[in-house]
Amino acid sequence: MTQGQPILHVESLSKRFGGLVAVNNVSFQVLEHEVMGLIGPNGSGKSTTMNMISGALKPSSGAIILKGQDLTTKKPHEIARSGVSRTFQLVRILPELTVLENVIAGGVFGHARRWGKEVETFATELLARVGLEGQSGKPVSALTYIDQKRLELARALASEPEVLLLDEWLAGLNPSELTVGIDLIASLRQEGRTIILVEHVMDAIRSLCDRCLVINSGARIAEGTPEDVLSDPEVIRAYLGDG
Incomplete structure (x- = not known):
């Protein structure tokens, strides 16, 4: 590029x-x-x-x-x-939300601000993009450390940052x-x-x-x-x- x-x-x-x-x-x-x-x-x-x-x-x-x-x-x-979107040295995810809901939060409150079915579909695509396909409904506590990092990255990408x-x-x-x-x-x-x-x-x-x-x-x-x-x-x- x-x-x-x-x-x-x-x-x-x-x-x-x-x-x-x-x-x-x-x-x-x-x-x-x-x-x-x-x-x-x-x-x-x-x-x-x-x-x-x-x-x-x-x-x-x-x-x-x-x-x-x-x-x-x-x-x-x-x-x-x-x-501007970011990940942190120590993983920061929302423990009370599911894997999918964590990513949706990035899409709703971030740069592009998607809503409804659109953000849900987009979040599902991003989970697949980072290697978390099929884990949407899991609690974040069920994820391994690298998968928590993948989730945090997907949430950062959900805001479609510059x-x-x-x-x-x-x-x-x-x-x-x-x-x-x-x-x-x-x-x-x-x-x-x-x-x-x-x-x-x-x-x-x-x-x-x-x-x-x-x-x-x-x-x-x-x-x-x-x-x-x-x-x-x-x-x-x-x-x-x-x-």
Whole structure:
């Protein structure tokens, strides 16, 4: 899929928690149909950045612009309706709802806002799309860990987002599940979806990402292709230390 024009602009984004600067003046843009990796060592500010883009945290300064629309001060549900959807490091699904109802919730409250039979049919198709065909009526407690992750992904896709945020979606999977997970994200890429991917699995970064932004201690230290940034001496130092 050919990449298009810039769809998301993150401009001089910072987040302070008292005296701690978690994200410090980070800027980048994401192109339409691009998979961008956001990588860095633990505690570098990756999830904080994702939380600001999705509205879970408000930036201390800077701006987040999606297709010309300023999302910086919007609430999470407003940002979702504007076209940003996400998964979380720790799976967040609605335990009181069935598998199908979880996905329907994404379609009703998300960007496209489908209703009635239309959203039910669409949700059923998405469950099949992520490998959960035939499990619509199950309680979510009956799902395995990877199937809970698939469900959360289906719910995020149900809102038909302009930009999909995957925050360590592959974390916690065993080797065989990891292969399935990478293949699933690769298929989303082939569909031309625009994705920001926070991930520690470097095989996934290499195979899935068009570009990577590397942050360390809240600051941007490198940007480029996966091959370029993963061979950058400063990036290697950030991951491995100077010893």
